[in-house]
Amino acid sequence: MAEPGQVLTHYRIGERLGAGGMGVVYAAEDLSLGRRVALKFLHDDALQRPDARDRFLREARAAASLSHPNICTIYEIGETEDRPFFAMELLEGQPLNLRIGRIPTPTEQLLEWAIQITDALTVAHTRGLIHRDIKPGNIFITQSNQAKILDFGLAKPVEPVPGIAAVDARTHTQAPQTSPGQVAGTIEYMSPEQIRGETLDARTDLFSFGVVLYEMATGRQAFTGPTSGVVVDAILNREPPPPDRVNPHLPRALRDILDKALEKDRHLRYQGAADLLTDLRRLKRDSDSGQLPIPSVARATPRRTGEPIESLAVLPFVNVSADADAEYLSDGLTATLINGLSQLPALRVVPHVRTVRYKDRDMDPLDIGRELNVRAIVAGRLTERGETLLVTAELIDVDREAQLWGEQYRRTVSDIFAIQEEIAREISGSLRVRLTSTETRTLGSSCKCTEDVQAYRLYLKGHFFLTNTWTPNGLRRAVGYFRQAIRRDPKLALAHAGTARTYAMLGYLKLMPPIEAFPKARDAADQALALDATLAEAQGAVGLVTLLHDWDPRGAAAALERAIELGPADATYHTLRAYALMALNQEDQAVAEAKRGLDLDPLSVHANGG
Numbered sequence: 001m002a003e004p005g006q007v008l009t010h011y012r013i014g015e016r017l018g019a020g021g022m023g024v025v026y027a028a029e030d031l032s033l034g035r036r037v038a039l040k041f042l043h044d045d046a047l048q049r050p051d052a053r054d055r056f057l058r059e060a061r062a063a064a065s066l067s068h069p070n071i072c073t074i075y076e077i078g079e080t081e082d083r084p085f086f087a088m089e090l091l092e093g094q095p096l097n098l099r100i101g102r103i104p105t106p107t108e109q110l111l112e113w114a115i116q117i118t119d120a121l122t123v124a125h126t127r128g129l130i131h132r133d134i135k136p137g138n139i140f141i142t143q144s145n146q147a148k149i150l151d152f153g154l155a156k157p158v159e160p161v162p163g164i165a166a167v168d169a170r171t172h173t174q175a176p177q178t179s180p181g182q183v184a185g186t187i188e189y190m191s192p193e194q195i196r197g198e199t200l201d202a203r204t205d206l207f208s209f210g211v212v213l214y215e216m217a218t219g220r221q222a223f224t225g226p227t228s229g230v231v232v233d234a235i236l237n238r239e240p241p242p243p244d245r246v247n248p249h250l251p252r253a254l255r256d257i258l259d260k261a262l263e264k265d266r267h268l269r270y271q272g273a274a275d276l277l278t279d280l281r282r283l284k285r286d287s288d289s290g291q292l293p294i295p296s297v298a299r300a301t302p303r304r305t306g307e308p309i310e311s312l313a314v315l316p317f318v319n320v321s322a323d324a325d326a327e328y329l330s331d332g333l334t335a336t337l338i339n340g341l342s343q344l345p346a347l348r349v350v351p352h353v354r355t356v357r358y359k360d361r362d363m364d365p366l367d368i369g370r371e372l373n374v375r376a377i378v379a380g381r382l383t384e385r386g387e388t389l390l391v392t393a394e395l396i397d398v399d400r401e402a403q404l405w406g407e408q409y410r411r412t413v414s415d416i417f418a419i420q421e422e423i424a425r426e427i428s429g430s431l432r433v434r435l436t437s438t439e440t441r442t443l444g445s446s447c448k449c450t451e452d453v454q455a456y457r458l459y460l461k462g463h464f465f466l467t468n469t470w471t472p473n474g475l476r477r478a479v480g481y482f483r484q485a486i487r488r489d490p491k492l493a494l495a496h497a498g499t500a501r502t503y504a505m506l507g508y509l510k511l512m513p514p515i516e517a518f519p520k521a522r523d524a525a526d527q528a529l530a531l532d533a534t535l536a537e538a539q540g541a542v543g544l545v546t547l548l549h550d551w552d553p554r555g556a557a558a559a560l561e562r563a564i565e566l567g568p569a570d571a572t573y574h575t576l577r578a579y580a581l582m583a584l585n586q587e588d589q590a591v592a593e594a595k596r597g598l599d600l601d602p603l604s605v606h607a608n609g610g
Contacts, residue, residue: 008085037075039088060086061077066129071148072088074088096137104394107251111284122272132200132204132208134205134212145321188224189208190235192235196236203266204266206272214240243255247406249408253282256279309376309431311349312376312431317379320382329384334356340424354372365379375397380393380423390408391408393423414453456492463498478502479502482495483495493532496538497538499524500525503520504517521541540560540573542559553579553581560576574597575598
């Protein structure tokens with residue numbers, strides 16, 4: 001097998017990118033043309049199978065015969081040391097299965113990707129090729145937000161079927177590699193005829209893509225089950241839950257498209273990718289022009305009976321932007337909602353330090369809610385395109401497994417404060433939390449801390465590096481962003497508090513000489529408190545500096561008690577105060593405080609004596 005640094009023909013091998021059932025993919029440099037490519041080699045195990053070489057080369061030739069911006073380009077097919085390979089474009093981004101998550105994709109984004117993929121299928125079918133394994137893992141979203149179909153390893157030429165997706169099979173004289181009665185593909189995305197082992201045509205890809213569209217539109221797979229037999233039965237005999245019941249914001253026209261694409265009888269399904277493409281483009285036109293009616297359920301908040309929900313977790317919002325740097329916005333939106341909702345006395349909100357551990361984890365949100373022992377969860381996704389911001393959010397009752405509220409926002413980035421406040425108000429209203437006038441003002445002020453949106457964005461970037469990177473470089477970048485925010489708005493108390501927390505962390509971790517870091521932390525905290533005496537982050541930084549730098553446990557205990565009053569859900573304040581109380585020989589109080597910290601965050605390093 002190839003090794004990094006090795007030169008094969010005119011390619012210098014780079015890092016291994018991944019592997020599948022047949023091949024292994026490496027990054028490489030084309031020494032002749034001076035460009036980066038991806039090389040796919042036939043896997044060692046596959047070399048032992050008589051048909052593997054032919055199937056591997058068939059994949060390469062099938063894809064190489066197609067020229068389309070939404071199909072991964074094949075540059076060259078070759079062989080080295082008796083091992084076939086092909087060179088293809090090196091894509092940067094993520095496969096669709098990592099982008100769509102477990103909540104609905106905003107309709108605008110869904111249509112953009114769907115149109116690109118369907119256009120590519122139209123070209124492939126016109127050339128007489130069907131893919132036979134359309135699934136999220138075989139669709140790649142590049143950093144420029146372009147969708148590309150990958151892996152034509154199961155592709156095969158087909159003969160024209162009267163009235164079905166005009167194909168030109170004259171250039172493909174090779175016999176099909178999978179006979180009727182044999183099944184190839186990924187079971188959850190197979191068409192009924194594919195499962196039955198029947199002769200396939202282009203309509204099988206349209207059913208499979210319909211399953212992908214359903215997952216994008218709802219955040220859930222159309223056909224699932226504990227065993228493959230249950231999944232097969234669902235595909236053959238059962239309808240998936242109505243998509244607009246799962247996602248109340250779904251336009252009626254999109255539901256109609258899904259219903260037609262998922263017809264089990266292929267004669268009632270879309271008869272060609274071009275027909276599906278026409279419907280998708282019509283829907284996008286109507287959506288862009290504002291002609292789509294808003295589903296009535298989209299604006300309705302379901303009525304609830306019984307006791308109001310008293311516990312909540314805001315899960316990390318998913319960044320589905322083409323630019324990974326927009327992660328700071330999704331993280332910031334999550335943290336702001338947690339901070340705002342934590343101000344409501346009637347609601348127990350899981351602190352950010354606990355929910356952030358679920359970021360990028362492939363878990364059902366309901367399972368996360370049960371693990372966190374809360375009655376409701378908030379899940380969402382964010383897309384940033386230039387100055388346009390697309391935000392989807394929903395509130396889910398964990399016990400009832402039902403959506404209590406959901407909304408999609410399409411605004412400019414300058415409206416970020418309004419979006420945050422609207423989401424927080426809608427959540428509190430849906431939970432039947434009655435707000436006093438003071439709490440209403442507090443909720444609003446927690447979601448808008450400055451009039452300067454650029455200063456706020458710089459603050460969020462600093463917050464991102466502070467909470468995600470405990471390295472010297474990461475924490476120094478946090479300080480840099482906080483300072484830029486302060487230069488734009490010297491009265492932005494959160495940026496001063498972020499500076500204090502960062503210097504305190506640099507000193508605590510000894511990533512900066514404590515004799516330098518702690519005084520800087522105290523100065524920044526004092527400035528933050530002078531601007532806003534209610535900032536728990538600043539008060540907590542004062543407590544940390546007083547304890548570890550001044551070695552004044554009594555003063556630290558008092559400062560941390562005030563931090564707890566302002567931010568009772570932060571386990572760190574309880575744990576640090578326990579250390580201070582222990583130093584004062586107040587053992588019973590110290591144990592009680594430590595227990596409260598452990599209850600709030602069982603995995604906390606501090607709470608567990610780290």
